Amino acid sequence: MGRARARNEDAILQRPGRGILAVADGMGGHAAGDIASRIAVDIVDDRTAHLPEAGAGAYLRDTVRAAHDAILRAAEADPELRGMGTTLTILYVDPEHRATIAHVGDSRAYRLRDGTLEQLTTDQTWVQEQVNAGLLSPEQARGHPFSAMLTCALGIEETELEVQILEHETEPDDLFLLCSDGLTARLHDDDLRLLLLEHSEPHHAARALVDAANEAGGPDNITVGLVRILGEGQEDGPGQGDGREQG
Ligand code: CA
Numbered sequence: 001m002g003r004a005r006a007r008n009e010d011a012i013l014q015r016p017g018r019g020i021l022a023v024a025d026g027m028g029g030h031a032a033g034d035i036a037s038r039i040a041v042d043i044v045d046d047r048t049a050h051l052p053e054a055g056a057g058a059y060l061r062d063t064v065r066a067a068h069d070a071i072l073r074a075a076e077a078d079p080e081l082r083g084m085g086t087t088l089t090i091l092y093v094d095p096e097h098r099a100t101i102a103h104v105g106d107s108r109a110y111r112l113r114d115g116t117l118e119q120l121t122t123d124q125t126w127v128q129e130q131v132n133a134g135l136l137s138p139e140q141a142r143g144h145p146f147s148a149m150l151t152c153a154l155g156i157e158e159t160e161l162e163v164q165i166l167e168h169e170t171e172p173d174d175l176f177l178l179c180s181d182g183l184t185a186r187l188h189d190d191d192l193r194l195l196l197l198e199h200s201e202p203h204h205a206a207r208a209l210v211d212a213a214n215e216a217g218g219p220d221n222i223t224v225g226l227v228r229i230l231g232e233g234q235e236d237g238p239g240q241g242d243g244r245e246q247g
Pocket residue numbers: 025180181182220221
């Protein structure tokens with residue numbers, strides 16, 4: 001929930017058996033933000049019940065578009081929900097341990113490998129465009145009054161939906177982090193890296209990240225999902241899938 005918000009507009013979907021993790025961060029008045037993020041992860045849940053053997057990137061892109069359309073339809077049907085939207089970041093680790101990410105908005109996917117934390121997704125925000133153009137430094141972007149202004153989100157008709165698709169080979173012990181901006185608004189990437197290195201067990205690491213964001217003020221909802229890639233012969237965690245441990 002964070003420390004300042006009365007509602008949780010974030011939603012998370014964890015389906016370890018399928019290799020699916022998704023994070024959505026909703027926006028909109030009344031309960032609309034909660035509804036938008038919930039619709040998004042429900043569509044991901046439905047559409048990933050049967051994943052294709054090939055073409056995961058195209059399939060996830062269609063999944064994001066289906067969620068976008070579902071949110072628009074729900075908003076058309078209920079005036080109270082007009083203008084609701086959400087971010088959506090999906091990670092799929094296939095049975096060969098290849099990772100595919102589909103992304104819209106300013107939630108993020110990171111990968112920790114050999115002690116180095118890399119942000120894989122690009123924020124679709126006004127400040128990120130300014131950083132890309134050399135008009136703001138990353139530090140200025142973080143504290144900027146417009147830091148939360150998205151240039152793209154599901155459910156928003158005014159801008160064209162631009163789905164980022166990323167495909168990565170993985171290595172044993174790679175750790176993927178998906179999070180809403182409530183985690184990254186106050187914590188620097190190096191804070192995240194140190195906490196992930198300090199807590200090797202994913203459930204403990206996720207808890208430590210959320211606690212740190214709350215200790216830094218917790219102005220927003222905070223959502224964290226972690227996936228560790230296991231190597232040959234490594235034990236899965238209790239009740240987990242086939243070499244794709246989540247926390
Ligand atoms: Ca947020």
